[in-house]
Amino acid sequence: MSSAEREAVVVGAVPKGLFIGGDWRESGAGATVGVEDPATGRELARVADATVADGTAALDAAVAAAPAWAATPPRERGEILRRAFELVTERSEDLALLMTLEMGKPLAEARGEVTYGAEFFRWFSEEAVRISGRWSVNPAGGSRFLTMKQPVGPCLMITPWNFPLAMGTRKIGPAVAAGCTMVVKPATQTPLTMLALAQILTESGLPPGVLNVITTTSTGEVVEPLVRDPRLRKLTFTGSTPVGRTLVEQSAQQLLRLSMELGGNAPFLVFDDADLDAALDGAMLAKMRNIGEACTAANRFYVQRGIAEDFARGLAERMGALRLGRGTEDGVQVGPLIDARAREGVAQRVEEAVGAGARVLTGGGPVGEEGWFFAPTVLDRVPGDSRLLTEETFGPVAPVVAFETEEEALRLANDTEYGLVAYAYTQGLDRALRVAEGLETGMVGLNQGVVSNAAAPFGGVKASGFGREGGFEGIEEYLSTKYVGIARS
Template identity: 70%
Template sequence: MTAVTQQSVLDSVPKGLFIAGEWRDSSDGSTLAVDDPATGEILTHVADATVEDGRAALDAAVAAQPAWARTAPRDRGELLRAAYEQIVERADEFAMLMTLEMGKPLAESRAEVAYGAEFFRWFSEEAVRVHGRYGVAPNGATRLLTMKQPVGPTLMITPWNFPLAMGTRKIGPAIAAGCTMVVKPAGQTPLTMLALADLLDGLGLPKGVLNVVTTAHGRTGAVMEPMIRDPRLRKLTFTGSTPVGQKLIEQAAEGILRVSMELGGNAPFLVFDDADLERAVDGAMLAKMRNMGEACTAANRFYVHESIATEFSERLAQRMGALRLGRGTEDGVDVGPLVDEKSRDKVKALVDDAVAKGARVVVGGNARDGAGWFFEPTVLADVPVEADLSEEEIFGPVAPVTTFRTDEEAVRLANHTRFGLVAYLFTKDLTRAISTAEALEYGMVGVNQGIVSNPAAPFGGVKSSGVGREGGFEGIEEYLETKYVGLAL
């Protein structure tokens, strides 16, 4: 096997737009720079799509939809299975690519490759399990047939924090259901999606089924909005911030599009007085430090019973303080840079605000000087509920700890947010675990574990954290319409 190097991986990725099965330049020849967040230097350039390019991509998806919908489910499933195997075989290439453009350490990138590939394996098995039903009307005169059919052309907008997995968990069910797609990856991390499109093309995915358009931040709205408002588009799926999701839903309302939105989070992490403290700290490290805290599922607010809060904070600080910062491609690095300067500065502002309002820095608390967008793993104790980071998604390696006295207070603090993606709780009491999980206003709850994401489970939130589910048996339903046929005898 050829050794995987930074340059060989960058050279292997197509840099154009993928439309109707062909790689092409932007219609006006413009490009956007892809930066290395560990150094601030430019890695490479990719095509910067225009409105005309977006229209061409949707044209291709619309043209391919009828034939793709008629494709045998087994064929669609076998293609996904082959893609899963290819991704696993090329795990080192995808991992290196993600680390270069996003910043996470190679170990985390490899974990994302394994996670992202699993969506293709899961939905390869779901492709042949799309069911309708047959029934007899109550009066006996009519037969009731219910069938499932693909929604149709879908626009997918994916974020920068999980460049592979956020794509595969949308593309997987769409392929399985028989939907064509236009994918718009984040401008900071387009390379992984371009590599994935190239892989699928090499496996024989029909032309026009998957189309990829890359755009710079300043052009994204102008290119996406005409597609969203085009009456031929039938579904919009987006993963990203709540404000952007709200705007996209407004645009989608014109065409009454099916939408699935995975939006912001403000995850509480509850540690009750009977919790296994070591297990809770292990869970906190996973829930907080996965992806440097740049995850919608990241624990954002730590509510710890007052009797164990000091010991929990000290143990967590010891673990956080031992982590090594650096470029993700270097050996022994635990924590990479944040994705850009704006993100780093936001984390610093939130920490400074909390300290000004009475929080105590147990470890960390500073941005690192020099090249790249690094922030120290940080634990804050005695964080007041009025601190900005109690309301805002941190998206960085900061764990703010607040105490509680009663179970009711813990639940009240946890639910005091407009978000409702995921919550975590640690207790040895099964009754407490179930009653608390039922009381938490979240789409997902992790009990005595710091990671809930699983391709076989429905991922999604309530309230301002979104609508719809990805993964699990529910994931493919987002790409299917239900048709009822009444048959008179």
């Protein structure tokens, strides 16, 4: 079978309809939307384009399934997730290829995402049976306190395009474990992976109506009525901060439980006592994971003056040596950006910085006539007010800025509305602790360029959102605490 034939088989095996109440169906309007390969611009498939009525039907199904699902034994919920973990692992090659085709990341990275995403199913399959409460005595004597955990109820999940599988499993896993039903709205650019995931969960024994998936180009029109529906009890969103703010406002009337994983502008600090090679290794991981299209991507590189030139030169050498191409090709390390708008936005920021005095050490602009490729880029002498430093840049661009003191480094790192993750490289224990405590972020990578792990709580502070996904904390987002006071004579 040729590579083109295999791609057609993998895409063809994915259902293209809306998944509501355990059934695959067409859009109520019969409309469809195309899914494109960002490496070529060519259409891969067409999926159903949901209407407002379709969204309501999905919530109807989630509400109808909620009581029985909440009463399902925790062990049964855990076993469903365990089977899903095994199926995702078994089908890792097909899922990785599907993600590469619709999102653009190289196959090696897509395989890594499958492994990472599957871990959320395994982790929460084990957490399902560990939901517990407590029994205690009233300090004043007499009565007793019983505290129990119960599922929040029907949830709306809105997932982004950059990690089509992992952002789904990170939300679905704890919801299933906790006993919640859900409506999932994946990104329009990358719906195929979520539809394949729904198929896997069905095969794993998830009852009809527990998981419902709607794909739509009319996101605002379809989502807002669901957010304002009094039957919905939780909203979880991963995406941009402006959209997150809008959703929070819309949810206020219903006082929904919220989990918001929003934008980032991650600083990467390198002190002069750092292991330079290790810092460069970490910088490549933190910057180039997912082509730089990640909220955790290092966006601003602050390097102590004494080693700033060496760091910038070393980073430019490594970034410049990366091979661009369609992610399905052997040896490709950098794929395309998601679409033309994304590439244009990255190009504008680089052009503005260069116009204001920044120096390009490698890369600097779009590449090729087909697809949305942008050359891995390193700049130094970047002005402090450059959008490369003040805004999140979703792309393979690394601006390097020199600093003098630890205090200046922390000031620069914290000078942003965002607070998702920061990275710091130093061999001094005291400095490491001071910096980790001083950084205004929800996560810190200390002498490492990757922080994401299913067993750790993922989330930010400030305009990067609130709530945590993964770790022991992740399932709490889907549980309500009930206290029962018991009289004792």
